Amino acid sequence: MNIYSIDEPSFVKNLNEEELVQLASDIREFLIESCAVTGGHIGANLGVVELTIALHKYFDSPSDKLLFDVGHQAYIHKILTGRSADFATLRQYKGLCGFPKMRESEHDVWEAGHSSTSLSAAMGFAKARDIKGEKNHVVPIIGDGALTGGMALEALNHIGSDKTNMTIILNDNEMSIAPNVGALHNMLGRMRTNTQYNKFKHGAEGFIERLPQVGTTLRDLADRFKDSTKYMFVDGIFFEELGIKYIGPVDGHNFEDLGAAIKTSKEYDGPVIIHVITKKGKGYHPAEHDKLGIWHGLGPYKIDTGEVLGTKKTESWSAFMSNTVLDRAHQDDTIVALTPAMPVGSKLTKFQSELPERFFDTGIAEQHAVTMSAGLAAAGMKPYLAIYSTFLQRGYDQLLHDVDRQNLDVLIGIDRSGLVGADGETHQGVFDISFISPLPNITLMMPRDEKEAAMMIDFSLNTTGPMAIRYPRGNVLGVDMEADRASLDDMSWEVLREGSEAVLISYGPTLQTVMEAADLLEIEGISVKVINARFIKPMDESMLKEFGQDNSPLFIIEESMLTGGLGSMVSTFMSDQLFTNKIQRLGIDNEYIEHGDVDLLLRDIGITKDNIALRTKQLIGVSHEKNTNR
Numbered sequence: 001m002n003i004y005s006i007d008e009p010s011f012v013k014n015l016n017e018e019e020l021v022q023l024a025s026d027i028r029e030f031l032i033e034s035c036a037v038t039g040g041h042i043g044a045n046l047g048v049v050e051l052t053i054a055l056h057k058y059f060d061s062p063s064d065k066l067l068f069d070v071g072h073q074a075y076i077h078k079i080l081t082g083r084s085a086d087f088a089t090l091r092q093y094k095g096l097c098g099f100p101k102m103r104e105s106e107h108d109v110w111e112a113g114h115s116s117t118s119l120s121a122a123m124g125f126a127k128a129r130d131i132k133g134e135k136n137h138v139v140p141i142i143g144d145g146a147l148t149g150g151m152a153l154e155a156l157n158h159i160g161s162d163k164t165n166m167t168i169i170l171n172d173n174e175m176s177i178a179p180n181v182g183a184l185h186n187m188l189g190r191m192r193t194n195t196q197y198n199k200f201k202h203g204a205e206g207f208i209e210r211l212p213q214v215g216t217t218l219r220d221l222a223d224r225f226k227d228s229t230k231y232m233f234v235d236g237i238f239f240e241e242l243g244i245k246y247i248g249p250v251d252g253h254n255f256e257d258l259g260a261a262i263k264t265s266k267e268y269d270g271p272v273i274i275h276v277i278t279k280k281g282k283g284y285h286p287a288e289h290d291k292l293g294i295w296h297g298l299g300p301y302k303i304d305t306g307e308v309l310g311t312k313k314t315e316s317w318s319a320f321m322s323n324t325v326l327d328r329a330h331q332d333d334t335i336v337a338l339t340p341a342m343p344v345g346s347k348l349t350k351f352q353s354e355l356p357e358r359f360f361d362t363g364i365a366e367q368h369a370v371t372m373s374a375g376l377a378a379a380g381m382k383p384y385l386a387i388y389s390t391f392l393q394r395g396y397d398q399l400l401h402d403v404d405r406q407n408l409d410v411l412i413g414i415d416r417s418g419l420v421g422a423d424g425e426t427h428q429g430v431f432d433i434s435f436i437s438p439l440p441n442i443t444l445m446m447p448r449d450e451k452e453a454a455m456m457i458d459f460s461l462n463t464t465g466p467m468a469i470r471y472p473r474g475n476v477l478g479v480d481m482e483a484d485r486a487s488l489d490d491m492s493w494e495v496l497r498e499g500s501e502a503v504l505i506s507y508g509p510t511l512q513t514v515m516e517a518a519d520l521l522e523i524e525g526i527s528v529k530v531i532n533a534r535f536i537k538p539m540d541e542s543m544l545k546e547f548g549q550d551n552s553p554l555f556i557i558e559e560s561m562l563t564g565g566l567g568s569m570v571s572t573f574m575s576d577q578l579f580t581n582k583i584q585r586l587g588i589d590n591e592y593i594e595h596g597d598v599d600l601l602l603r604d605i606g607i608t609k610d611n612i613a614l615r616t617k618q619l620i621g622v623s624h625e626k627n628t629n630r
């Protein structure tokens, strides 16, 4: 079938088994070829081809509500709802989003990017439906990884007791990004292999249904027998005990089985969970046989060999941070490392294999991971928690209440700080400074290169109180690790360049652009000082007071939200001190930044050497051109 001719999903309802199989095969081929060029979440999507087709065959989207958890596995849904032509722009600037997006299609009724939200959202959709007296089906599709997230369990607790009608699709491929972990995962494993139980249970149910109504006793007895049998065959039917009817396990690559399970679920009035077994990467050898999770989502690749293209020469920031901590952990056996489900992304796999007893993958459980770190610290260990900036958002109360308030020695590596690019607005790491800055005890840093990062790790491990080091996505610069550097011990800011007409303040990788802007200004005869605000919090107040006394114009540039960012902290401090310096800020102003190449996004925000130079001139009054943020 020509995938490009698909404009809406109802055609699948008329396809027979053979045609469905052909459609699945055509979609797979399309996905493999398309993602080879653009990159994307190929592994996760190849696993749900038949499942997504079946959902569109037996449910009526958009009146029936399909809610994809995380949303990275919605490519087939996008194809079936008429978006194939846009796949050439997948995850690119102004192109097709890698996650469901309401403005792209009426079939995208729920947006995500962070995991474990679908069940709570489904509860909202279902309750709204019931209050309005509507009759549509609500169908959250959640992976075995996302199911381990606390929110999903909170929602199950509510759904089961409330008996709300919905069909939960549990897409169990045994993988999170890395192989899934935890007791729930183990339990699903037992259910997965428990076909015997299902055959027996269905047989028992049929038998009970056929029993004559000879008073309630025999039937009650039979019901009790049926209930007790489940304990004979499995370690406890978790979902049924919660009040959610369990159907499964179902072969997620078999249309007949999928159809039978979905049709059965639709007849039941109450919450149902269909346990669908799928194979991540199905149909493409490198992805199907990936044991590490590399093919979950990745950049462009060569189809015939599976070789991933565009690998950089220097190591990634994540690898540098995790391996440096590992090096220190070999010398200090109180150092432990934690990750909430991102051992691959945070490059903690080396730590995991070298020091397995001091490594913890908590699963998708950011709140738990943060508080567990606090517990470890309270008990005398030195935990290093590697967590993406965007996912730390979910552990905020734990960071405040458990780590910061108790002033515990937890070191947080805030991975993917700043713009991340292709994953888009749900993943940009631009809020952490704003939400961390009010916390009284924590020290927040961002290195300008890996040499400074190593110094920050050592500083953190040897200083009491909570510490957080932000670092970006991408690769380290490859600087000389032996070069002399200004010590961090006095927690001062670093003067990177002397100058007299204005002070440009920034941190992290943005400093490179700021230095280039200073070069441009120098060519025009304008002399500016450049400051490396390596400690974002606490700020170097004595240096700021000097700037106040000199009445220097200040320009703070950051790849972060303006509200609550360093610029706003500097402005507040200077006005509280009754200084009257001219102050200007450049950063993200009250908007979500969509997916796209980071350089293009930075251009839109105005973080380019030309714009920084222009705005510096406006600040010091060299030019009277209109002051613009863009």
Ligand SMILES: Cc1ncc(C[n+]2csc(CCOP(=O)(O)OP(=O)(O)O)c2C)c(N)n1
Pocket (backbone or CB within 6 Å): 044, 070, 072, 073, 113, 114, 115, 116, 142, 143, 144, 145, 146, 147, 171, 173, 175, 176, 177, 280, 296, 340, 341, 342, 364, 366, 391, 394
């Ligand atoms: C709160 C949160 N933490 C971590 C992630 C990163 N992440 C994206 S997908 C994924 C694995 C999801 O596994 P599963 O739900 O089983 O889906 P699969 O990819 O296996 O289909 C993880 C950890 C996330 N998106 N959200």
